[in-house]
Amino acid sequence: MWGYHVAQSFVFAIEEINRDTQLLPNLTLGFSIWNSGDSVHGALHETMDFLTGQEEPVPNYMCQPRSPRAALVGDTRSAVSVPIARLLGLYKFPQVSHSSSLASLSDKTQFPSFLRTLASDFTSSHMVAQLVLHFRWSWVGVLAQDDDFGQQGSSLVTQELGQAGVCIEFHLHIPSQQSLGKTDTIIYTMESCTATVILVFLSNSNFQLILQGLLVHHHILGKVWVSQDTLHIAIALSMPGVSQVLRGSFSLLQHSTQVPGFPEFLAQLHPTHTPEDMFIERFWEETFRCMWPHKIQGLEKNSKAAETVQFCSGNESLRDQNYPFQELSKVDIGYMAVYSIAHALKELLACENEDGVCTDPQHFLPWQLLHSLREVHFKTPDGKETMFDANGDIVTEFDILCGQKTEDDLFHFVRIGTIDPQSSLENRMIVRLRKENLQVPRSVCSRSCAPGSSQIPRQGFPHCCFKCSPCPDGEFADQGDMRRCLLCPKEQYSNPARDRCLPRIETFLAFDEPLGLTLALVALMLAALAVLVLGVFLKHWDTPVVRANNRALSYTLLISLTLCALCPLLFLGRPTTATCFLRQTTFAIVFTVAVSSVLAKTLTVVLAFRVIRPGDRVRVCLRPGTSTSVVLVASLMQVMVCGVWLGTPPPFPDRDTASEPHHIILQCQEGSETAFFCMLGYLGLLAGGTFSVSFLARDLPDAFNETKFLTFSMLLFCSVWVAFLPLYHSARGKFTVAVEIFSILASTAGLLGSIFIPKCYITLLKPQQNVPAWLRRGGQAHQERQSNELSKRPLHTTKAHKPTHTEDIRAP
Known part of the structure; x- marks a missing residue:
């Protein structure tokens, strides 16, 4: 027909x-x-x-003109x-x-x-592939007939889909000659497959054979059949009950109008109008299910066969004759x-x-x-506009049809869009859908990864099968189904959802934040206290306590401690080139002056009480200016180290993006690490030597018990900086600066409190002890203890000379 x-x-x-x-x-x-x-x-x-x-x-050869x-x-x-x-x-x-x-x-x-x-199978196959890509089906199966039509069409589609990243779960070939056994094997294979979309390259008869087998296996439903030809789907729908299998199928139809x-x-066709038409009588019989009387002359009129035959009268009309899916045929x-x-x-x-x-x-x-x-x-x-391309194939659009059921439970095909082979965008043909909110079934091996996660391939499976893994910190995925997470720019960080990057916040220890303000106030208070002590010493410059503690060294030490207390102000605020140059070098030099002053004071006391004998050459060490030379030489060496440091790669402002994921730490990079550690090593060596010398002078007479305070102050100093090292390396961001500031303030307070606060206490609150008689009394008690100790020693032991007056150990 x-x-x-x-x-x-x-x-x-x-x-x-x-x-x-x-x-x-x-x-x-x-x-x-x-x-x-x-x-x-x-x-x-x-x-x-x-x-x-x-x-x-x-x-x-032609025998006659025509x-x-x-x-x-x-x-x-x-x-x-x-x-x-x-x-x-x-x-x-x-x-x-x-x-x-x-x-x-x-x-x-x-x-x-x-x-x-009409379009070639190559073009139709290309259209099918474009439809799969447009609907983002990444996990499909292929049923192809084992002939030129099935092999060429399916191979073209699988090749194009493979290049686009679509995975083929199965590619089954059905024999051109119908075989129930092989068909059953293919159906059983399809039972274990998970692909929702199946691409069909079959003849009408083989497609119907597959559908008959699927109707027996009712659990193989919900598949989406995609075909480059609508006609054989329309023919297949003549099978009872097949609409439940083909529901939601997609097919392509060359765009045309009636x-x-x-x-x-x-x-108007009728056998009497075109008697020369040798095919019309058979067409008439097929259409009206009848037979012309002259074709059953061999049957007896009263036979049972003749009774069951419906005869064609010629009065039948094709005007009201309807054909199923006439618009698709x-x-x-x-x-x-x-x-x-x-x-x-x-x-x-x-x-x-x-x-x-x-x-x-x-x-x-x-x-x-x-x-x-x-x-x-x-x-x-x-x-309809008609033209042929270079291969002799017509240039045309394709209609996309979708099988749907109406409210009356009738199956029909609905045009949902078009594909134009002549229009493309980024190697993709443009698919225009009439319904933007069309509900299209999904066909994927794995569920899509949401933004913020990436695909992790599953071993032993195609690349379309994967697991979803959240992006690590510092990376993001702003789209779904990304193969890998992208790194955020250097000065940005990934948000908690890992689907975008946010600008990092610049952070440093500022004056206006609570921690910075607290440290600044403590530094100013400590500096003010050092200045106050210096004022007390200047006011009572001629008292025995001040004179017995070497006034020049005390003044130098107090001034250096004042500067030490003010050093943290260089560490606060936004780092600049100037502050980076000054903060560590200033800290190193003023602390060297302070520690060398303590060393000079300790050496003076130790040499006066333990080394000096009448006529001893070491007495030259107590000459005027010796203690000042110790301070100058020790400080000059530190100045030289800092000068070399600034001559090599000097400290400079830096933006640290590695320590904290959400912040950019503005800090001073130390430049030459070798010079930096030489500076710290020298300061540590000087502090250790000072502590060792002060420890030797811990048993001097009570009247000169400054040595005990010196020992205690250096013990505090060394303890603070030993504890500083692990804290400094474990802290992050602005807290690294806070740890160093705290160490500077703690060590400064330790020196100031241990050495000078007791003297101020005597000077201001115990003036009766700030007289020469009190000091002599302490010296005589020390002599008596020494005499008792010497009486117990052998006779050849020589008694060392002990000064009995404060002026003997006082710096001129």
């Missing part, structure tokens, strides 16, 4: 062209319809008969069109097919005279093929060729018409 409808569209187009006074005036097209029997042998025989005009054709043969339209199946195209290609005789879609027919080397008014006047032409596809030939003839006979000679319509060669046919570009009466 379908083939007869197509043949009638062929007839309708020719009659319409012959009535048109503009297209081919003074020229009438004739036609003949040949039956190939759907076989290669029959097709070749009928083709030779058409070319030679003889029932027993002789190649390259009207020229312009072109051949057909055949339907590609397997039959291929041998016809090879034969006609030898003569450059135009052939226009309306149904043969085999991709290899686009090869103009093998088939130079073949054209078609040929105006053709339905009325079909409705494409019964008018012969219409465009005829019009393309007619317009090629118009161009050939238009006398507009290069030499200006008009072509005789009764005498032209096939290759002349073939040339015009390749260049044809026109619009049919229904408004």
